[in-house]
Amino acid sequence: MNSEVYLDTVVIGSGILGLSIAYYISKKFPNMTIAVLEKNPTFGVETSSRNSEVIHAGIYYKKNSLKAKYCKLGKEMIYDICKKNSIQFNKCGKFIVINNDEQYSNLIQIKENAFYNDVDLKYLDKNEMSNIENLSHFNGALWSSETGDLPPIL
Structure with missing residues (x-):
């Protein structure tokens, strides 16, 4: 069983900027595989939450x-x-x-x-x-x- 995953793009951080970048890339390149990595249990809980x-x-x-x-x-x-x-x-x-x-x-x-x-x-x-x-x-x-x-x- 091969567990390798191939990604075109990885965005680190799911704050407002990370999610915006991932969104932009997904619209500009609809066939691209994108992953958003986040160390916290949910999105937007660090700097973006203090906006x-x-x-x-x-x-x-x-x-x-x-x-x-x-x-x-x-x-x-x-x-x-x-x-x-x-x-x-x-x-x-x-x-x-x-x-x-x-x-x-x-x-x-x-x-x-x-x-x-x-x-x-x-x-x-x-x-x-x-x-x-x-x-x-x-x-x-x-x-x-x-x-x-x-x-x-x-």
Whole structure:
């Protein structure tokens, strides 16, 4: 009896990256034999289980950096995969707030950085903030409509 198994590809780790890589390979090469090896009793219990489930817009990364490029691309892919597979997500947005006028220059710097990364942020002044429940005490904010979250995996 021959117990040898021949595999084309082995992916080590069944966290979000390992499973995503295995999925991608299976779609690109449907006849390929793939094995995912995991040391834990189930998938996604190490780093992936400590994920904040935030879908980042790419606001803070340096201009033209790979992090900025792939954060934006990843965000678009996550929303697309969720829509295609009826996975619940919440494109809830995010406020970056300031408490006083001295912090205004920090907001402008963040807004400029986001602009260079092709991320749209809207500035809200104190008057606009006064119309938003629980935010009326802030002096201003940036609104990121592209930020979202996913329900916890486990």
